[in-house]
Amino acid sequence: MAEQSVDAEARGWTRDEMMTVAAARELTSGTTCFVGIGLPSTAANLARATHAPDVVLIYESGCIGAKPDRLPPSIGDAILSRTADAVISVPEIFAYWLQAGRIDVGFLGAAQVDRFGNINTTVVGDYGSPTVRLPGAGGAPEIATSCARVIITLRHSPRSLVETLDFITSVGQGDGRDYRAKLGLPGSGPQAIITDLAVLRCDPETSEFVLVSVHPGVEIADVLAQTGWPLRVADHVGVTTPPTHDELRALRNFVGA
Amino acid sequence: MAEQSVDAEARGWTRDEMMTVAAARELTSGTTCFVGIGLPSTAANLARATHAPDVVLIYESGCIGAKPDRLPPSIGDAILSRTADAVISVPEIFAYWLQAGRIDVGFLGAAQVDRFGNINTTVVGDYGSPTVRLPGAGGAPEIATSCARVIITLRHSPRSLVETLDFITSVGQGDGRDYRAKLGLPGSGPQAIITDLAVLRCDPETSEFVLVSVHPGVEIADVLAQTGWPLRVADHVGVTTPPTHDELRALRNFVGA
C-alpha cells in the first residue's frame, strides 16, 4: 500500500515517521535497549531525545550507553564509541550483557514476520535455492531469546506479514501459548509489532498478535488487506496518537531531514 | 639437610642461590614463561637479566611481558602492570593464553613432588582432616596441563620429594610412560626438577625423574638420602656449573640483597 506523498504533506508526517514515533513510545525511561541499525536505532534515539532521556542504548558493536546526537549510518560508528559509557568486545556484549539477561528491550526489524512474531531475515523461497537471499541472522536470534521483551518494526504488506515464514531465523512466540516456556527461552519474546499502518500486540493467552491500533488515516480494512494471515482484531481498536510537534522535530533533527 | 652458613660464605653463594640460578638457566631467550610468585619469579627474571633478555614473562594476574627491575612481592604488583606489554583480565589469561597453548614454559613450586613430577600443594595428611592445610591449587593444575613444558623448583628433603603424594593437586607424568598422552593432556609436563641440591630430569622413556647433576659440594649420596623414594641415578651424573659472577650480581641486584 504505497503512500501518496500528497497525503503525507496534508498530514504533516509520513507513515514511516509514524512508525518510528510509535516504536519510540514503546521505550520508557530507565530501560536498557539492544538496538539494531536502521529504524530501531532511530526509534530508540528518538525516545532518548523525547520522553525517555535515561534509556540506555546498547549496540552489538560493543557500545553500552551510546548517546549519538545524529543518526549513525552503521551500528559501529565513531559517534557510538565516542559517546558510550563503556566500549567492550563483541563476544562480551553477547555473553555478559545480552545472554546474561541484562537487556530489557530488543528492537528487531524483519523481512517476514508471522502471526506469532516469529521472524525471517534469511531467505525468501527455498533455503537451498532461494528467490531472494537476505542478510541472515546477525544478532537477532539471541536478542529474541534473551531480551526481557522484543519489539518488531517493519513496513506492512502481505509479503512481510505472512501466513507461513519461509525460514525461522529468530523465534518469537513459536506456535503460540506457552511455547517459549516449554523451550526454556528466558525472555518473554515479541510483545508488539509496529508497522507503518498499525500496532499489533501479543495476546497474553494465545500469544497470537492482535490489531490494537491503527495509525491516523488508516482503516482496519486496510490493515487486514495488507496482512498475509487472517489478522485477529481487538474488541476495541484505537487510533494511534499522531506524532507530536516535539516528536517530529526531534526525529527530523536526529536523522538530519 | 640444613646448610651451614659458613659453607655458603666459603663458596660465595648459598644453595638457594644455586637453585635459582640453575632454574633460570632452563629458560632460553624467546621463550614465553608462565611465572608463579617466589622462586619461579626470581629465576625467570634472572634469566631475563642475564642470558635470555627476550624471555616473555606472563603472570596469572594478567600481566603479559612484564619487565620488573626488582623482585615484586606478589604476582599482582604495580611494577608488573606498569611494565607489561599488555594487561588483561584473569579469565582471559587462563583461557586465551594458558589453555590455548601459547605458553612454552611453566614454572611451579611444590610442597610435595613424587618420582613422576606430580605435585601436591593442597594438604599434608588426610584431605578431610589434614595435618597441614596448604594454600591449594592456584594456577598450577592448568599450568601443568597446558604449558609446553614445566619446570619444578623446591628445596630437597625427604618430606618434599616423597614416595607417595598425600594429594595430587597438579598432574606431572601421572604414573609414567604415556600417561599424559592417554589422558589427552596437551603439554609435555614436568621436564626438570631443580632443587637446592641437584637437578633431576624426566626420563623420556619411563617418564620417571632421574638425578643428572649435583650442585657443587653435594654428593650423590646426599641427594639419595634427601629423596623420599629410591631415586634413579643417571649413568653419568654431572656437577652443576656454579653460579657465575654475573649471575650472582644480577640475582642479588634483583632481589635487593
Added chain:
Amino acid sequence: MVPEAQLMARFSSLRDAVAEHVHDGDTVALEGFTHLIPFAAGHEIIRQRRQDLTLVRMTPDIIYDQLIGMGCARKLIFSWAGNPGAGSLHRFRDAVEHSVPHPLEIEEHSHAGMATRYQAGASGLPFGMLRGYAGTDLASITPTIRWVTCPFTGENLAAVPALHPDVGVICAQQADRDGNVMMWGITGVQKETVLASTRSIVLVEEVVDEFSPRTNGVVLPSWVVDDIAVVPSGSYPSYALDYSLRASAFYAQWEPISKDLAQFGAWMDEHVLSTADHAAFLESLDPSLLGDLDG
C-alpha cells in the same frame, strides 16, 4: 541483574551498603587479585557481626583470614589461600585443621576453574568449561567438578557450575557522578564478580567529573552496580594503582598475629571492632605499616 526501575548506582556509606546488602547466610564474594582487594568491606562485615556466610574468592588472603577467624564464615569457595610472599593464613588453617572457631566447609578449585565459574555466572550460562582437573585429586574431592563431552570432537572437558554470589564486592579507583565505575591496571575477575552477583557494592578511591583512558581501563555502567561507597585507601594493605602502593610490611607482620589466637583476637578488637570505620582503622595502625598511600 537490576530491575528496570533502578538505572543508577546509589552513593552510600560503606556501613549502610553492607547493612543493606550483606545478610547472615549470604554467599559473598570480595574479589581483587592482589590489587584492589576490598579490605575495608571485609572489616565492615566483621564490625556488623555477620555470620554463616559462604565466602567466595580465588585468592582468600588476610581479609578472609580475618573473616574466618572472627567466625563470620560457614563455607569457603576458593582456589588459593595464602598470605602471598609472607606465610600462611593461620586462622584459615586453624579452621580447617582444628575447627577453630568452628568447622569451615571448603569447596576448592583451581584459578582457571574459579575464573571459568565467574565467567559462566556473568554470561548467564549454567556452567562453564575448561581443559583442566584431569588426573588431579581435585576432581574427586570437589563435587562441583564434572565432565562434558565435545559434541564435535568427543574430547572430555571439565565442567564447573556458574557462580552467582548474593553480593559481589570490589574496589575500583573511580566513580563518576552518574555512578559509572572505572578500574584499571590489574583488574582480575572483578568485572565478572559484579556481573555474576545478584547485588553489588563497589568501593572507590574518589569521585571524578570524567574518566581518562587508562591501560586496561574497565568501566562498569552505573546500572549494573547497586551501591558505591567512597572509601579512600579502602583496599589497604592491598593497593589501588595510581593511588597507593601495596603495604608489604602489613602482610609480613600478619604472620605472627594470625598464628597466635589471643594476639589475633586482641588485634581484631583494637583495630577493627573498636574502630568506627576505615578511616579510624587506618588511624589505629602504626604509621610504619601504612606504607605509601599516595602511590
Added chain:
Amino acid sequence: MVPEAQLMARFSSLRDAVAEHVHDGDTVALEGFTHLIPFAAGHEIIRQRRQDLTLVRMTPDIIYDQLIGMGCARKLIFSWAGNPGAGSLHRFRDAVEHSVPHPLEIEEHSHAGMATRYQAGASGLPFGMLRGYAGTDLASITPTIRWVTCPFTGENLAAVPALHPDVGVICAQQADRDGNVMMWGITGVQKETVLASTRSIVLVEEVVDEFSPRTNGVVLPSWVVDDIAVVPSGSYPSYALDYSLRASAFYAQWEPISKDLAQFGAWMDEHVLSTADHAAFLESLDPSLLGDLDG
C-alpha cells in the same frame, strides 16, 4: 600459535604478507566490526588472484562481496551479509541465488554463535556454547550447531565448534617498534580472530614509539602476530578511530556497482586489478568518495 623461535612480528609489505600467508584453499578471516575492516588486504588477495578460499567473517560486507564476485571464495562462514545502511551485497546474492561466478557454499550462524566460535578458537577449546538457536531453522540447516546438556542443571545449550582460520587478518591503529599492536574504539572480535588463527596479518595506520592509554585499548603482543603491514587508511571505506571517518558515500555508491555484473567487473578492473597497492587504489577513486581520512 608461534613457535618458540619467532618472538617478534615481522614488518612486511602487504603484498609480501599476503603472498606468504594466504594460499589457495585456505580458510581466511578478515575481521572488523564496521570499524577497522581490512579492505586493503581483501584487495591484495584479489590482486594476487587467490582461489578456493573459505572466507570467514561475522559481517561480510563490501570487501567480501568483491572477493566473492571475483571468484576467490569457495565457501562463506558468516552471520550477517549486507551493505549496512545502503543495500544488498549483490555479488554475494548472485553467488547464492544463481551460482555466479560459481556456486558458493555457505555455513551460517548468528552473531552470538560466531563470536562464541572465535572465543572457543582463541581459548584452545574444541567448542563453545551459548543459549541460542533453539526453535530456529538455523539449527536444522547448519551442521555446526549441536547441543550439550549442562551436567549440573540439565539445561540444553547450543554448541558450536571452535574456529581456527589458517590466516586471520585485522586492522589496528598502531604498532610499536617491537611489533606490539594496539587498537581501540570498537574492537569487535579482532583479538579473538588473531588468537584463533594459525597465522596472522595486522594492518596498521602507523608505527609509534610508545602507545598511549585509550578507551577500550587492546594490545596484541608482538609474539602472537606474524606480519605487520603499515597501510595508511588500510580500512577505507571503513574507518580507523582517531585516523579517519567512515566513507558512507562509498557504501552508498556500491549498491548500483554491485548490482550490475559488467559494472562490477569494470570497477574491480580499474580500481583493484589495475592498481599496484592500496595507495594507488585510493588515488584511483573519485575524491568525493574519499570522505575524511583525517578523522
